[in-house]
Amino acid sequence: MTTPESLSARALEVEGVSHAFFTRNGGVSTGLYASLNGGVGSKDAADAVAENRRRMASRLGVEPQRLLVPFQIHSAEVATVDAPFVERPRCDALVTATPGLALGVTGADCGMILFADPVARVVGAAHAGWRGALDGVAEATLDAMERLGARRENIRAALGPAIGPKSYEVGPEFYARFVDAAEAYAVFFTRVGGEKFLFDLPGFLRHRLRAAGVGAYEDLARDAYAEADRFYSYRRSVHRGEPDYGRQISAIALA
Structure with missing residues (x-):
């Protein structure tokens, strides 16, 4: 079995926590979705996505059913979880203090x-598009972690692959929404x-x-967007006229 390719953040390399910012490489999907597509919302074959997620769960040291990913809605909603769920919560962030769970989000x-408080042993994962970022999904995740006993000054956070500041062209309405x-x-x-602008989403989240x-x-x-051999990109797929696109998963787990 091919090991799924992933990136790591030094900020999250702490005892008792495993994490991975998975790339698009090391899975079984083909065509537009080659190869580690984790998006159940894509039109990829369901069994291929399930196998890809199984490989990701194994990399994180959990059973497949314990890799939890929400039904993302571009919001600032956060769910606190302590067990695997059957129906995915409609939100854009998950937090937990329960060992043996991996919390993930998808992105393209x-x-x-990804968030971790290594002292309180609380972790979180958040999906932050422009809308969620502006509405406060990152801050809401910190609040939810604090309710589980984390302390803000102890929380470490890391941003994985995202569209970069040289690739995200937007129009005047988008600019006005932020400046307003x-x-x-x-x-x-x-x-x-x-009336065109480039927007720095990573800088805004920082x-x-x-x-x-x-x-x-x-x-x-x-x-x-710029690294087509490593990452999926919704915007790149639109510019290429492709009918669909894969999704990366980034996830974090408590041992």
Whole structure:
């Protein structure tokens, strides 16, 4: 069996916690989805996605049914879990203090953030597209972890592959939405001619988490759009006229 390829963050390399920012390599999917597609919402063969997730769960040291991924809705909603679920909660972040569970989120341009408090032994995973980032999914995840006993100054967070600041072109309505929320957010946009801008989603997430008081933060600085051989990208699939796209999974587990 091919080992699924993954990246790691130094900030999360702590005793009793395993994590992985999986790439698109090391799975069984073919065609557009080659090869480690973890997206049950894609049109990929269900058995291929299940095998890919089984490989990811094995890499994290848990049984497949204990790799938990929510039904993501681009929100700031967080679910606290203590056991495997049958029906996926509709939210964009999960937190737990229960050993033996792996919490994951999917992404194909959106930010995937993993969290750990190694002292309180609380972990979390959040999916942060532009809407969730602006609405506060990262801060909501910190709040939920604190309710389980974590301390904000002890929480370590890391951002996995996401669309980079040179690849995310947006229009004036998008820019206005952020600047209307806070004029200071204009710093995360670079005008590229006319009414077009480049948006720095990783920089925005870094700003929000540091402002929220997270103890340590790391950005892997991998542009999902630009690295087609390593990562899936929704925006790249649209630009290529492809009918669908795969999804990366990023996940974290307590031993």
